[in-house]
Amino acid sequence: MKKINLRTMSILVTGIALAAALSGCGPKNGIVGDPVKGMALAYSLGEGQSLTYSSSITTTMNTEQMGQAFTIDQGQDIEFTITGQGKDSEGNYISALKFDAYTQTMEGVPGMQSPDVSDVPGHVMEYIFSPQGKRIALNDPDTVMIDLGQMNGGPQPLTAMIQVLLASLPKDVKKIGDTWTDTRQDTTQRMGMDVINSSETTYTIETEETVNGYKCLKILAETTGTIDGSGETQGMQLTIEGDVETTTTVYFAYMEQKMVKQVSESFSESTVVVSGPVNMTQPVVTESKITVELVK
Amino acid sequence: MRKRLVLLTLWCGFCVLQGFSQTVPATGIDSITPEEMKAHVVFLASDQMRGRNTPSPELDSCASFIAAEFASYGLEPADPDHGYYQVFNLLRTRLGTPNSFSARISGMEKEYTIKNDFVPNHETGNGSVTDAPVVFAGYGITAPEYGYDDYTGIDAKGKVVMVFKNEPQADDPASAFEGTKNTDYAQFRVKIDNALDHGAAGIVFLPDPGDPFRRPPNSWPSLLRNPPEDAVPMTLETHTGKTLICITVGKKAAEELIAVSGKTVAELFEGIDSSGKPMSCDIPGLSVSITTTLKGDKIPVNNVVGLWEGRDPQLKDELIVIGGHYDHVGVQNDTIIFNGADDNASGTAGVLEIAEAFSEAGVHPRRTLLFIAFAGEEKGLYGSRFYAEHPLFPLENTVAMLNLDMISRNDSNEVAVIGTRSSTSLKEINEKANAEYVHLDLGYDQERYFLQSDHYSFYKKNVPVIFYNTRDTPDLHKPTDTSDKIIPEKMAKIGRLVFATAWIAAERQERPDFVKFR
Numbered sequence: 001m002k003k004i005n006l007r008t009m010s011i012l013v014t015g016i017a018l019a020a021a022l023s024g025c026g027p028k029n030g031i032v033g034d035p036v037k038g039m040a041l042a043y044s045l046g047e048g049q050s051l052t053y054s055s056s057i058t059t060t061m062n063t064e065q066m067g068q069a070f071t072i073d074q075g076q077d078i079e080f081t082i083t084g085q086g087k088d089s090e091g092n093y094i095s096a097l098k099f100d101a102y103t104q105t106m107e108g109v110p111g112m113q114s115p116d117v118s119d120v121p122g123h124v125m126e127y128i129f130s131p132q133g134k135r136i137a138l139n140d141p142d143t144v145m146i147d148l149g150q151m152n153g154g155p156q157p158l159t160a161m162i163q164v165l166l167a168s169l170p171k172d173v174k175k176i177g178d179t180w181t182d183t184r185q186d187t188t189q190r191m192g193m194d195v196i197n198s199s200e201t202t203y204t205i206e207t208e209e210t211v212n213g214y215k216c217l218k219i220l221a222e223t224t225g226t227i228d229g230s231g232e233t234q235g236m237q238l239t240i241e242g243d244v245e246t247t248t249t250v251y252f253a254y255m256e257q258k259m260v261k262q263v264s265e266s267f268s269e270s271t272v273v274v275s276g277p278v279n280m281t282q283p284v285v286t287e288s289k290i291t292v293e294l295v296k
Numbered sequence: 297m298r299k300r301l302v303l304l305t306l307w308c309g310f311c312v313l314q315g316f317s318q319t320v321p322a323t324g325i326d327s328i329t330p331e332e333m334k335a336h337v338v339f340l341a342s343d344q345m346r347g348r349n350t351p352s353p354e355l356d357s358c359a360s361f362i363a364a365e366f367a368s369y370g371l372e373p374a375d376p377d378h379g380y381y382q383v384f385n386l387l388r389t390r391l392g393t394p395n396s397f398s399a400r401i402s403g404m405e406k407e408y409t410i411k412n413d414f415v416p417n418h419e420t421g422n423g424s425v426t427d428a429p430v431v432f433a434g435y436g437i438t439a440p441e442y443g444y445d446d447y448t449g450i451d452a453k454g455k456v457v458m459v460f461k462n463e464p465q466a467d468d469p470a471s472a473f474e475g476t477k478n479t480d481y482a483q484f485r486v487k488i489d490n491a492l493d494h495g496a497a498g499i500v501f502l503p504d505p506g507d508p509f510r511r512p513p514n515s516w517p518s519l520l521r522n523p524p525e526d527a528v529p530m531t532l533e534t535h536t537g538k539t540l541i542c543i544t545v546g547k548k549a550a551e552e553l554i555a556v557s558g559k560t561v562a563e564l565f566e567g568i569d570s571s572g573k574p575m576s577c578d579i580p581g582l583s584v585s586i587t588t589t590l591k592g593d594k595i596p597v598n599n600v601v602g603l604w605e606g607r608d609p610q611l612k613d614e615l616i617v618i619g620g621h622y623d624h625v626g627v628q629n630d631t632i633i634f635n636g637a638d639d640n641a642s643g644t645a646g647v648l649e650i651a652e653a654f655s656e657a658g659v660h661p662r663r664t665l666l667f668i669a670f671a672g673e674e675k676g677l678y679g680s681r682f683y684a685e686h687p688l689f690p691l692e693n694t695v696a697m698l699n700l701d702m703i704s705r706n707d708s709n710e711v712a713v714i715g716t717r718s719s720t721s722l723k724e725i726n727e728k729a730n731a732e733y734v735h736l737d738l739g740y741d742q743e744r745y746f747l748q749s750d751h752y753s754f755y756k757k758n759v760p761v762i763f764y765n766t767r768d769t770p771d772l773h774k775p776t777d778t779s780d781k782i783i784p785e786k787m788a789k790i791g792r793l794v795f796a797t798a799w800i801a802a803e804r805q806e807r808p809d810f811v812k813f814r
Contacts, residue, residue, distance in 0.1 A: 062508040069462075069508075113744075228522060239527065241520045269510060273517045275527035279675070283513035 035208050035217060035254065038175035042131040043166065044257035045084035045093050051258055052081040052100065052295040055164065059288040072108035076161070077101070079295065082127060092136050097127035097165075104146070104161070115146050120158060133166040133259070164290050167219075167250040167262045170203070176217070179204045192233040193240065199225030212294065214253035214260045221248040227270065242270025242284075264290040320733055320796040324657035328649045328791040330784035336645035337704065337787075338779045340622065341637035348636060349626025350672040351386060351595045358622050358644075362600040362669045365648050369655040371602030374666060374688050381598040384682040385533040386672065389418060389592035391518050397543055400427065401556055402581045411519045413549045415512045416588040417501065417542040418531060419488055424587040425456060425498045425541055432557060432564065433457040434574045435464055436487035436499065439479075442472045450576045453495035456541075456584050458553065459487055460504050465569050467506075472572065477814075485535060488542055498541035498586050502550045505562045511546040532678040533594065534685055541586050556582040599679045600669040601688060604654045606802065608662035614693045614807060615664040616798050617759075619680070620647045620700040621673030621750055625773060637779045639772060642704035642787055644669055646764075649791045650798065661802035663695065670750050673701075680750035684757050691757045695807040696722055698798055699751035699763045703790045704782035705771075709735075711790050712742040712765045715751055719760030722801065722808035726762055729796035734789050742767065746814075760808045762797070764790055 045051065057076040062069060079101040085094045102120035106113070125140040144158040174180070185198045201223040209218045223246040230239045248264040266288045274280045339345075339361065346354045363380035366373075373379035395416050397408045408414050434446035436459030444464065463482045465471035473479050480486050484501070491499045503509060517527035545553070547561075554561050557579045567575045600622070606612030620643030624636025635641075651667045654660075666689065672678025684691070696719070703711065716723035730736055742765065746752065751761035766786065771777040801808060 060508075064509070064513045071508075226521075230522070230524065237524065237526075239517070239520065239522070239524045241522070271514045271517075271520060273520065273524055273527045275517070275524040279527060279530045281515045281517045281527065281529055283509065283515060285508040285510075287508070 035176050035205075038173040038178075039254065040171075040173050041169040041217070041252060041254055042257060043093065043129070043133055043169070043259075044131075045082065045095060047084045047086050050081050050083040052079065053165075053259075053292055054079045054295050055290070055292045057163065057288060057290045059286060061287075062285045063282055070108070072106065075103070075105040077103045078162075080165075082165075088128065092128050092130050095127045095129070096124050097138070098122070098124045106148075115148050117146055119144050120146070123158070125159070127165065129166060132171055133168040135165065138162060164262070164264070164292055167248070167252070167259050167292075169252065174205055176205050176207060193229040193231030193238055195227055195229030195240070197225060197227055199223050199244070209251065211251045211260050214251075214258075214294075215255060216251035216253050216260050219250040219252060221250070222246075223248070227268070237275045239273040239275065240270055242268050244268040258294065259292070260294045262290070262292045264288075266290075320729070320799045321657035321659065324653035324795055324799070325733060325792050327653045327656040328788050328795060330788045332652075333642075333645045333649055333704075333787040333791065334779075334782065334784040336648055337637050337641040337782055337784075340641035340644055341635040341777075341779045343633050343635070345635075347626040347634040348622060348624045348641075350623040350675050350678070351597050352626060355623055355671060356598070359598045359600050359669070359671070362622060362644065362648065363602075366600065366602030366651060366667065369602075369652045371604055371651055371655070371667060374601035374603040376688075378598075380600055380602060382601050382668075382683065382686075382688060383596050383598055384672075384679070384686070385594040385596055386675075386678065387531050387533050387592050387594060388528045389531065389590050390528055391416065391516050392422075392589035392591040394587050395589055396585070396587045397545075398585045399553060400583045400585075401552065406552065408545070408549055411514060412511055412546065414543045414545045415514050415516060415519070416590065417484060417544055418515070418529065418590075419484055419535070419539060420542040420588040420590065421539040422589050423541055424585070426585045427583045428454070428456045428497050428585070430500075430553070430579045430582045430584055431455045431457050431576065432554065432579055433459050433491070433494075433576045434564075434568055435460050435462065435481070436490055437463060437481045438490050438493075439473070439481050444472065444572070444574065446574045446576050447490070447494050448574060448576070450578065452491065454497050456498040456500060456586065457491050457494075457496045458500045458502055458579075459491075460502050460565065460568075461507070461544075462504065464572060468569070484542070488539060489535075489537075492538055492540055496540060498543075498584075500553070500584070500586075501542070501544040502554070502561065503545075503547050504565045507547070509546070510548070512544040530595075530675065532672070532676065532681060534682070541588050543586060543588065553579075553582060553584075597671045597679070599671055599683060602651060602667045604651065604665040604667070605660065606662050606664040607660040611662040611802075611805075612664050614695050615666045615689055616695055616802055617666045617668060617697040617754065618647055618650055618700075618794065618798055619668040619670055619697065619750055620644050621670040621679060623671050623674055623679075625674050628775075632775050634773065634775050635778050637777050637782055638702045638704045638766075638769060639777055640673070640701050641779070642702060642782060643700035643764075646700040646703055646787060646791045646794065649788070650795045653791070653795045654799075657799075661799055663802035664689075665798060665802065666694075673750055677750055677753055680753035684753040691754075691759060694754070694757075694759050696798075696801050697751050697754035697759050697761045698794050699749055699761065700790070700794060701749040701763065702765050702767075702772075704766060704784070704787045705769045706766045707783065708737070709786075709789075710737040710739050710766070711786075711793070712739040712745075712767055714742050714763040714765060715746055715755060715761045716740065717743075717813045718755055718762075718811055719808040720811065721806070722760045722762060722797075725800045725804070725808070726793070726797045729800055730793055733796045734793040736789055736793060739767075758810050758812065760810045764794060766790070 055078040059074040128136040145155040147155045227242045246266040251261040469475045622644040670679030751763045
């Protein structure tokens with residue numbers, strides 16, 4: 001049987017494109033200071049303190065072969081609780097990340113099935129993040145796996161499914177009205193590929209706004225970037241190239257030192273090349289919306 | 297003497313009965329053995345065959361082996377020009393130089409860039425059009441059966457036509473163009489041929505407002521920033537006639553070009569979709585210059601085709617195809633062999649054994665049997681797609697296609713039968729054959745794989761199909777898909793089921809019905 005036909009291939013390559021698109025082009029730095037005079041922004045999570053968030057990701061991926069279009073819709077809804085467990089020697093927060101609820105759906109192509117995620121609710125892993133919200137580590141000693149099906153990369157660790165948790169904040173002191181630009185390049189591992197994410201983000205602290213009863217700084221981040229990757233997945237040599245545009249709005253409660261809400265919309269156009277015996281070049285467009293909101 | 301006469305009468309009666317009987321010959325069934333199934337798989341999936349990639353010398357060796365087997369069973373060569381081989385070409389195509397696109401918009405020259413603004417289509421010819429007048433031709437469709445013609449009222453001769461991708465009312469379930477399903481009119485190739493028929497010099501494909509791509513979708517690896525060295529698109533050559541200059545533009549270029557007509561892309565798109573009527577028009581202030589250059593090689597590949605002629609003077613013009621693909625995915629890094637024992641040395645072995653069973657049956661069935669080992673399945677059903685576009689016998693006389701793909705694994709008494717919705721009577725025949733001769737458990741829950749093997753090329757041409765498969769394994773498309781894991785006894789049972797089904801279908805007076813269900 002042809003395992004990777006046009007449609008099954010489209011699932012795989014759009015999955016790769018999605019993973020790459022989400023991995024590198026969100027805001028990675030943020031703001032600092034007293035809202036008017038300037039202040040340093042940082043998270044605070046005391047030992048035993050818990051923050052519960054709901055997170056929703058919807059993604060639509062489109063690909064085209066010989067003028068025929070295929071669409072795949074993916075959704076992920078998570079409710080998770082972060083509970084402080086202290087700090088490490090470098091001042092990073094160590095926390096227990098518990099999945100209170102988790103659903104993941106995929107549809108659009110015959111043969112595609114939403115994965116079984118019944119092992120996830122109640123599962124706990126270790127989440128270490130810097131005071132500025134940078135993810136230091138997401139450790140899952142039990143290595144919960146989610147089987148996306150043979151069409152879509154097979155079993156993947158749960159940690160690879162968790163794309164967005166807390167927004168990153170700037171190290172420098174910033175105030176309302178400040179605009180600054182951050183360029184960055186990093187390499188991530190996605191589905192067997194080394195993916196180089198290069199991005200330039202323009203940040204603006206737009207205003208102060210009350211959200212869900214919290215006085216928040218509204219931080220706008222507009223990112224343009226590229227993704228370039230190559231590697232091997234399921235025995236196939238893959239190369240990906242893409243351009244990504246992302247707009248993210250973060251609401252950060254500067255007094256309580258916690259993120260209240262983050263909304264991010266992303267658009268990427270990419271090309272995935274499968275070289276070697278399965279020789280195929282496929283264009284992919286990915287549009288996604290991510291919302292993370294404090295529940296309690 | 298009288299006793300002899302009685303015996304002779306009985307014998308004649310037996311022959312008559314045999315001649316119109318749906319009783320499947322035991323000699324045929326018994327000739328399908330686990331030992332022979334295994335021997336075929338061991339050979340086809342051996343390291344020497346290096347994964348039977350399309351194309352490869354090893355694939356050609358397998359084709360020779362299959363052809364020799366067909367000959368030894370007494371099957372006739374089915375291709376009038378190439379005997380046991382139906383030859384088709386794969387194209388390895390690269391972008392050459394130059395490739396350019398510019399427009400003169402109300403006297404102003406506008407240069408567009410490859411990749412960001414336009415890409416040459418894979419179907420394009422090598423050549424140029426210079427300062428050619430432009431006509432907007434809707435979707436580029438002439439479809440009398442739907443009462444729709446984008447070329448009515450315009451003269452495309454010597455001009456470049458600009459057309460939308462897809463077809464009118466593509467998202468409308470009530471669309472005359474078969475609802476939300478695409479008809480063949482949505483294919484680039486059909487639009488190109490229609491433009492050629494109307495004398496066009498070139499064609500520019502436009503994105504519609506709902507197209508998710510902003511830039512033209514790029515399927516040329518050489519346009520990547522860091523193109524992989526060994527990535528050269530390989531496509532099936534389906535068209536050997538004339539072609540013209542074809543490019544696809546992105547949204548920005550499309551808006552700029554259409555704006556010369558005094559309308560927007562959205563206005564034209566919505567105008568056609570809301571009325572179901574063409575809005576084709578000349579665009580007097582616009583001319584374009586396009587150059588496209590491709591370079592590439594043709595690589596011949598073989599389907600292997602053997603014929604077992606039917607005995608009925610009328611029904612022998614109708615045939616049943618029994619097929620399976622003999623290719624797999626080759627080697628990786630020149631060292632790791634993907635043997636493809638289950639996928640699909642097993643199905644190929646099944647085709648061989650069933651062919652032999654017909655030759656052992658002692659009598660020909662009423663209808664003709666055509667055995668095909670397909671190449672290029674793993675690349676995109678290329679072999680069966682080519683056959684369906686260039687059938688050796690009329691497809692309207694092809695009454696059924698039985699496809700064997702991965703029939704050797706999973707330790708149970710079950711075989712999945714996929715696509716049985718395409719024919720109520722063929723499904724019944726298969727169940728009858730199973731109940732009387734084989735007693736496998738038939739699984740009907742694998743329809744999600746309906747698009748993924750060679751039967752689909754026939755289904756698209758309105759041929760009833762059944763796809764036999766013993767489900768996925770963890771070894772699928774891995775070097776671990778090896779001969780030691782196959783279950784020859786199960787393969788033999790499936791082979792007997794297909795043989796019995798084909799026999800009964802070939803004997804019945806009525807041909808199987810066909811149900812278009814997707």
